[in-house]
Amino acid sequence: MLDNANQNLDKNELTSGETENNVESSKQETVAQTTEEETSKDVEVVQEATELKEEKKAEIIDENKEAVDEIEKSVAENSENNDTKENAQEEVEAVNYSKFSLEELVASLKKIISDNPVQKIKVQVEEVKSAFNKKFGAFVAEKKKAFLAEGGNSIDFQFSLPVKEEYNSLLSEYKKKRDAYYIEIDKQLNSNLEKRVKVIEDLKELIDEADATTMYKKFKDIQDSWRSIGPVPKTYYNDTWKIYHHHVERFYDLLNLSNDFRDLEFKNNLEQKLQIIEKAKSLANEADVNFASKELQDLHKIWKEDIGPVASEMREEIWHKFSEATKIIHDKRHDYFKEMRSKYQQITEKKLEVIEAINAYDTSNNKNHSDWQKSINDIEALRKQYFNAGKLPYTKSEEVWQKFKKATKKFNSAKNVFYKEEKNWQQENLKKKIALIEIAESLKESEDWENATNTLKKVQADWKDIGHVPRKFSDDIWKRFKAACNHYFDRLHQQKNNVSKEEQANVTVKKEFLENLKETKLATKEAILSAIKDWRALGTLPRNMRHLEGKFNKQIDKMFETLSLDKAEISMLKFTTVVDGYVADNDQRKLESEQFFIRKKIDEATKEIQQLENNLGFFSNAKPNNPLVMNVKNQVAKFKEDVLIWEQKLNYLKNLDN
Structure with a gap:
């Protein structure tokens, strides 16, 4: 139906114009079809009632049409x-x-x-x-x-x-x-x-x-x-x-x-419409443009729905007044939304800048959880900037919002790939840590203090390097590992407490030995080596008394200097005395430091030899007894002699492990 x-709404029911009665032609047809004579009669009546001078009609259209159409x-x-x-x-x-x-x-x-x-x-x-x-x-x-x-x-x-x-x-x-x-x-x-x-x-x-x-x-x-x-x-x-x-x-x-009745009806309608015009004019002073616009819409609805027509000679004039009042509010609302559009443009630009920053954010160098946590915090800061930039109406925000979601999705996809791989790594880490737990538990009752201590220290270092495991296993495996290590080191500390009493007793004995050594003249290498052996047999010293070892070594060095031995042998004897002291004290750090120092000296001497031999190449035509050539050759021989001594020392350190 x-x-x-809709098909039968006669499009000749209306004619063009801007006054209340000169309505635009409708594209709809009336329900009942009329004869051609009836339709022509309708159109003629409407055209008669709404006929205007062209000049005034154009003026009304120019000033008010846009405002009225919108309302x-x-x-x-x-x-x-x-x-x-x-x-x-x-x-x-x-x-x-x-x-x-x-x-x-x-x-x-x-x-x-x-x-x-x-x-x-x-x-x-x-x-x-x-x-x-x-x-x-x-x-x-x-x-x-x-x-x-x-x-x-x-x-x-x-x-x-x-x-x-x-x-x-x-x-x-x-x-x-x-x-x-x-x-x-x-x-x-x-x-x-x-x-x-x-x-x-x-x-x-x-x-x-x-x-x-x-x-x-x-x-x-x-x-x-x-x-x-x-x-x-x-x-x-x-x-x-x-x-x-x-x-x-x-x-x-x-x-x-009844013309009198009709005129009275027109008069009442005119009074009501004049009141509406006054209300419309008062809305021009309303600060809230949205409220004013809404009120104006209500006035237009009352004008159209609730109030009948006025006398034909008043229709154009009164509609023109209402249209003018409408235009004032419309223009005010237009200016308001122009300002809002400018504000929305600024907000949009800020949001697009944030989106560009998110798109440009580089995660290619992220290698671990800490790197990604920093990136997550950075992106979260950008997200806050996006939302703090301000709100946009839905019609303007949807496109920007989709771009924002696409940018954050790109970041989240990269993040999820990392954490998926991280989850696999955590499973591998779990296996590695369980293996370390088994080692720790196997050593917790060991009495091979030196080897067990070194092994457990390495196990502890490896544990720190391995990284995270799945959270649901984290507490349990840590408790197992910690319990095994604590058990062993508690035993170790107890053993050291017992040893420290013995070491304290060694102080008095070694002081007396050192004083006697200073008064003794040992004339042979064997006698000096025997004295070293006796010193070691007296046991270790507490850490705070290790300076006695240095005094002993200096005294031994003096004794070696009195012997008729070559320089290389004396150097080696001094070196072994010091190193054996480190071994006796189980000072692994000093042993490693000594080995590093020797390797460095060998490298330096080797480079010097290469440089000097290079320089000799420039004197290939010089006589063998040339002073400059002889000096270079002597330097090369000296460095080679030093290298042999350093290599002997290095071999001595290496053989300690055997």
Whole structure:
């Protein structure tokens, strides 16, 4: 029926113009087809009533058309929205949900949905959603922070609550009810359109019949019917109203039964429309342009829906006044939105700069969890910049938002690849750490103090180098490893405490030995070596008395100097005395340092030899007894002699391990 009604709306029902009665031609046709004579008569009447001087008509169009068109479009939209979707004044009373728990928010949402019409609860549902998402997000963030603090990785974090599942279910129920409601509203709007088209047809028939005895009463009935029908789809609102109003004016123009009554009706309508014009003028001083625009839309709706026509000679003038008042508010609103567009452009540019920074962010050098945590913090800072830049209306924000999501998705994809691989590495790390635990547990009762201590120290160092394991195993394996190591080192410390008493007793003995040695003249190498052996046999010294070893070594060096030995042998004897002291004290650090020093000396001497031999190449034609050549050869021989001594010392250190 709707399709037929729309096809039958006669596009000759309206003529062009900007005054109240010179309405634009409708693309819709009237429900009932009239004869060509009847249609021509309608058009002729409308054209007579709306004929204007061309100059004034152009002026009105230039000044007011844009403003009026925009307001009429808004009225059409609001006629559908405001009449079918409950006003804010009718909505459920507002509640502050910021202090509610998650469970209380879900209970409130359930009650709101079950106890109220779905069209009245949009604001409340959105407030509950906002409070729930904020509280749940903070709760999840806190749990994640604790998870990471305990050594967990972001990729492993998972969290859910039953209350969240109930919340999601309630939101789904609300959306289904809301969708069903608006489907029904669409049906009502289309039904109302059919009724309004029928009323227009009845009005046309009334005018054509022109029965003076009954036409006024029937006209009032038609007006009551029109006002009682309710909203139609916004795309048809202006066209149906213009056609209807055109025939209302025809009725008044043709009403001859009581000119006095008609004039009184016109007068009352004029007074009401003048009041509307004054209200429209007062809105020009309203600071809130959105409020002023909304109020103006309401005034236009009252003008069109609730107030009838005025005398034909007043129609152009009064409509022009209303249009001028409309234009002032329209221009003010236009300037406001121009300013807002500039603001939105600035916000958009800031957001796009952030997106560009996220896209350019380089993660190629990220090698470990710490690197990625830094990158995550950097991206989070950029995300905050994006949101702090300001809000955009949906029509402008969607494209920017999609770019932002694409940029962050690129980063998150790279991050997820790393943590997926990290998860595999953690499994490998778990195997390695379990192997170290088994070593530690096998040595915890060992009495081979030197080897066991060195092995366990290496195991501890390896443990630190291995890295993270899956969080669910982390505590258990650490406790096992720590228990085995602590058990061994507690035993070691106890053993050292016992040894330290013996070492303290050695101090007195070794001091006496050293004093006697100073008074003794040892004339042979064997006697000196025997003295060294006796010194070692006296045992080790406490760490704070190790300086006695240095005094002993100096005394031995003096004795070696008195012997008739070559320089190389004396150097070697001095070296072995010192090194044997390190061995006796189990001073591994000094032994390693000594080996490093010797290797360095060998490298330096070798390079000097190579350089000097290189230099000799420049003197290939010189005589053998050339002083310069002889000097270089002597230096080479000296360095080679030094290298032989250093190599002997290095071999001595290497043989200690055997």
